[in-house]
Amino acid sequence: MNEHELSSDRLSGLDAATATDRLRRLRPEDAAELLAQMPVGRASTVLAAMPEDFRRAILEVAPPGTDWTDAQSYPAGSIGRLLEDPPAIFLSGTTVRDAIEAMRSLIRKRMVVYLFVVDGAERLLGVVAFRELLYARPEQTLDEVMIDRPFTLHPRTPMVEAMREVVTKHFPVYPVCEDDGRLVGLVRGQVLFEQQAFDISAQAGAMVGVEKEERLATPFSRSFRFRHPWLQINLLTVFAAAAVVGFFEDAIDQLVVLALFIPVLAGQCGNLGAQSLAVVLRGMTLGELRSLPVGRLLLKEGLLGLLNGVITGAVAATAMFVLAHGKDPATALPLALATWVAMSLGCGLSGVAGAAIPVALRRAGADPATASAILLTTATDVVSMGLFLGLAAFLVL
Known part of the structure; x- marks a missing residue:
């Protein structure tokens, strides 16, 4: 491959690792010329992904006007990575x-x-x-x-x-x-x-475990390596939710109506947690979180979730009462109560989880957006299904 076969537009469409592989087939002078034609931030990202010896060779022949040497000395995601030399x-x-x-x-x-x-x-x-x-x-x-x-x-x-x-x-x-x-x-x-x-x-x-660096033109094998680890993590979290259901297998066998309401509880709590997560991520992006104590944020989101859960839980409890009454009138009221309490508490805890997960990720030094949805889904599923099935088993069996 020569310089004419690899345009700057095509190079910009590759992830940093793949772009580096393509550039290493060129002379440093040609590679530097292509990088100079790319958006500054993109070129800086590609340079940061290069082996030290290859990056040094390119910096030595950088075209006039580029400021890559200084840019590489500043943290990723900072203004310094976008530096250009002042012309005048x-x-x-x-x-x-x-x-x-x-x-x-x-x-x-x-x-x-x-x-x-x-x-x-x-x-x-x-x-x-x-x-x-x-x-x-x-x-x-x-x-x-x-x-x-x-x-x-x-x-x-x-x-x-x-x-x-x-x-x-x-x-x-x-x-x-x-x-x-x-x-x-x-x-x-x-x-x-x-x-x-x-x-x-x-x-x-x-949010769903796709690497920031993956692009449409990223090769198949590299895309697989980017995505697969997150799917393995997701699989483990699904097993955690399945284990909760398995623990109450006897209760589900005796009260088949419970199986109908498990998706209802999980879906409602999951959606409420996602709302909280979206608001907190937006607040982080706009810098609003710095002026709001974390405890106050968690309290607000928890109370919002609880209030929404109480109202929607009443509707779900009514539906449970009608369905259960047709099968076994004696269990209708306890199951309706279990549905209402589980949805109320589950939504409240989901609101707290939606706010706490991105805050915890940021304090741990991770990107708050990275796979937050995966962690939130597990938390809401385990909490909602565990509360619902546990209360039903306690009140009825």
Whole structure:
């Protein structure tokens, strides 16, 4: 395979590991050229997945304008991973005439939106919009026409937090500075929003155990390795729910009507837990969880679940009473009571589980979206079916 057979668009459609395999068949110069044509965040992800020796070879021949060396030194998911080299940096005191002269050759190679004015220690002092050069007098300095103390981003800021900071600003380019004000690069607004859109789209797959890195063009064998471990975990959780049903097998054999209501209980509790999970994940994404104590959150979701369970449980209990009364009137009221109590408590506990699972995953250092649905399904199934069958057996048998 040569450079012409592997386009940057095709490369962007591969997961990082597969993209690395394809790039290793090329010369480092050709691989670097292809990476430079990809979205910055995607190129940074592919570079991070490479073996150290191959990554170093590519960084040594990186095209002008790329900032991959610095980008790889920042944490995954941070603004630093999207860095590009600023094309136009000028020392304080530079005249407009000298800046325009220096720009003549530069603008043929790269698009320039802002000129960045720095001091001798490379600390950012201000920015000059390119169009302002048309109105400035040649003898003026950039300091006289610049916007001083401009808005900046920090390279270690997570992309989610950066999105909240820039959502009302809509600048085409954002300078990125360290704590001491030193300019380390820039991030394009379009690149930031594209990367965030990709992260959000990946959450739907992560909820059911699909790796964030898997793409439509990921090879069959690698897709299998991505997905299969999560299915094994899911199988274990299903066995846990099946074990609960098996424990009450005698009760189900004697009261066949119980089998009809097991899916009702599991489905209702599962849906309520999923509602709680969705709200908490959204709150994490928007940063709302930081201002709300976890205990208060769990209490709210538990009470919401309990209230919903009491109301829907009354409907289900009525249906149970009617069905059971036709078979054995003596068991109708106890089974209806078991249904109502089990759905009320089950929904309450499911609400707590839906809020607690993503919080626990985040505190454990894991992605809150990753396979939360799998863990939640197990929790709601075990709780709802265990309560229902246990209460029925206690009240009737």
